[in-house]
Amino acid sequence: MAKGFPIKDPRMVRVSTVPGVWEWMLECPECDGAGVTDVEVAVPDPIRGGYLSEEPGECPACQGRQYVEIDDNDV
Numbered sequence: 001m002a003k004g005f006p007i008k009d010p011r012m013v014r015v016s017t018v019p020g021v022w023e024w025m026l027e028c029p030e031c032d033g034a035g036v037t038d039v040e041v042a043v044p045d046p047i048r049g050g051y052l053s054e055e056p057g058e059c060p061a062c063q064g065r066q067y068v069e070i071d072d073n074d075v
């Protein structure tokens with residue numbers, strides 16, 4: 001019997017941070033590995049005092065790298 005995958009299965013991506021060295025990284029869950037997500041940006045407005053807007057920008061979780069390093073300190 002094949003075991004089903006867990007619903008929240010973090011996707012792994014192979015990333016080369018150093019030429020010739022490949023590491024398994026966790027695909028960024030914030031932007032689904034896109035590196036870009038909707039971020040809040042402060043829009044200055046001298047009349048209304050400014051406001052927050054959402055527009056596509058560099059993902060704050062992975063800094064646009066599309067992956068996050070696996071923190072296995074607690075494992």
Ligand SMILES: [Zn+2]
Nearest residue numbers: 028031059062
């Ligand atoms: Zn991200």
